[in-house]
Amino acid sequence: MNLILLVLILALSIFVIASKDLLHSVIALSGISMLSALLFVLLKAPDVAITEAAVGAGISTVIFVWAIRHTRRREKEES
Amino acid sequence: MSIREIFALICFLIAIIFGLGGIIGLFRFRDPYSRLHAGSLCGTTCALSTFFGLLLLSSSIGMATRIVVIIVFFLISAPTGSSIVGRFIWESNDTEQTKKKKEQVL
């Protein structure tokens, strides 16, 4: 059971690195934090899951999107 | 199988049916709007009927009240989240295809 969640987190994180558009990686990051909160609940650590859910879905996504808003959204192609 | 478990089973069956419908809807449609419509609608219904089934199965009173609070918050956040995503899709893509659609609507 844990293995499935770990494989999903791995797939999402590979996608975060591979994607060109920064915004897609931020959305995948939000998915990763959700899955890790799920995993913490599975490992019987509810307090860690609460903080991970609060920080991951709530604050870190907001800060990432805010940072993207000020910089360029698409990675510069090495021309 | 007491009465409560039978009702919970019915709720779970409803959840499974709507969940499958939502997943098929997510993968079948081409247009983001219809994908959003199918996915969020069936996802919300599936989650809601799962909550009702679990409400029937919950053992202690404290658990039941918490599940009711979760149902209330879920009913507030899920549909508004879907409508916000829909509004975001409507505003964000200015492709040729959606321009025609916007003329038709406005």
Place this chain on the structure above:
Amino acid sequence: MLVVMQWFLLFAAFACIIRLLLGATVSDRLVALNVLAGVSLALLVLWGVKQERVLYLDVALVYDIFGFIGLLAITRFLKDRPSEGEDL
């Protein structure tokens, strides 16, 4: 009965993630994220009821509220910059 439901919800979450990985445009990804949040919420509550631990339900409540706030932030920040790759 709970186990069957748990495996089905896991399958739904897996399908949502496949949709999130495959979806080309930003809007498909947001849709997949929205559905994934609902399904994982159901999973959280299901595990809470299965282990009869009341504390797990608080995780679901917190996650619901902050997921909604996170989604608001994503869409609100992107409202004024719809076009792709526009340089600041």
